[in-house]
Amino acid sequence: xxxxVESGGGLVQPGGSLKLSCAASGFTFSGSAMHWxxxxxxKGLEWVGRIRSKANSYATAYAASVKxxxxxxxxxxxxxxxxxxxxxxxxxxxxxxxxRLGWAFDYWGQxxxxxxxx
Amino acid sequence: xxxxxxxxxxxxxxxxxxxxxxxxxxxxxGSYNLVSxxxxxxxxxxxxxxxxxxxxxxxxxxxxxGSKSGNTASLTISGLQAEDEADYYCCSYAGSSWVFGGGxxxxxx
Numbered sequence: 001x002x003x004x005v006e007s008g009g010g011l012v013q014p015g016g017s018l019k020l021s022c023a024a025s026g027f028t029f030s031g032s033a034m035h036w037x038x039x040x041x042x043k044g045l046e047w048v049g050r051i052r053s054k055a056n057s058y059a060t061a062y063a064a065s066v067k068x069x070x071x072x073x074x075x076x077x078x079x080x081x082x083x084x085x086x087x088x089x090x091x092x093x094x095x096x097x098x099x100r101l102g103w104a105f106d107y108w109g110q111x112x113x114x115x116x117x118x
Numbered sequence: 119x120x121x122x123x124x125x126x127x128x129x130x131x132x133x134x135x136x137x138x139x140x141x142x143x144x145x146x147x148g149s150y151n152l153v154s155x156x157x158x159x160x161x162x163x164x165x166x167x168x169x170x171x172x173x174x175x176x177x178x179x180x181x182x183x184g185s186k187s188g189n190t191a192s193l194t195i196s197g198l199q200a201e202d203e204a205d206y207y208c209c210s211y212a213g214s215s216w217v218f219g220g221g222x223x224x225x226x227x
Contacts, residue, residue: 044207111163
């Protein structure tokens with residue numbers, strides 16, 4: 001059974017940092033591109049960024065709204081993807097999901113809530 | 119990259135069919151057959167319903183179908199059931215990035 005489990009969310013002040021984790025199981029993590037998608041309360045889904053597999057040079061890409069502030073990484077030995085978020089703004093408040101790109105975003109975690117507030 | 123355009127809400131009675139549109143541009147929907155649709159119930163993670171415009175993942179009812187014409191993709195749900203009431207999001211590849219629609223709330227009357 002495929003599982004994606006996010007962790008690391010919480011309350012952080014504007015300008016602060018937070019690192020989210022996404023632990024994967026049930027599929028070949030090392031061969032999969034992993035993405036992060038967020039959803040503010042009552043709002044739609046927003047693509048945040050992705051990291052490709054080793055075979056694709058661990059290439060990353062980011063949405064314009066987070067570029068330069070967020071960094072996605074992975075540790076294939078731990079089957080885990082990460083989202084490092086720096087210089088957080090109140091508008092970054094959202095549930096953050098990790099998701100696998102298969103034919104599309106076929107598996108999703110349950111999400112972790114990040115609240116940026118003073 | 120601007121969000122894809124979806125109607126905010128649609129509704130239908132049980133047994134009826136509804137269609138949700140998703141309008142993008144020649145840089146996303148119009149250029150790639152990588153349009154997907156997601157169903158999201160309140161408090162839950164999104165669920166993949168359609169990928170590559172019109173393909174259904176294993177386990178998804180054949181009441182769900184997708185299509186695309188030019189810069190607009192569509193999701194059709196036939197034989198509406200109460201359990202179909204949810205938010206629906208389209209998504210398209212946009213060349214090194216991905217873009218979602220704003221979401222459509224489906225109400226089953």
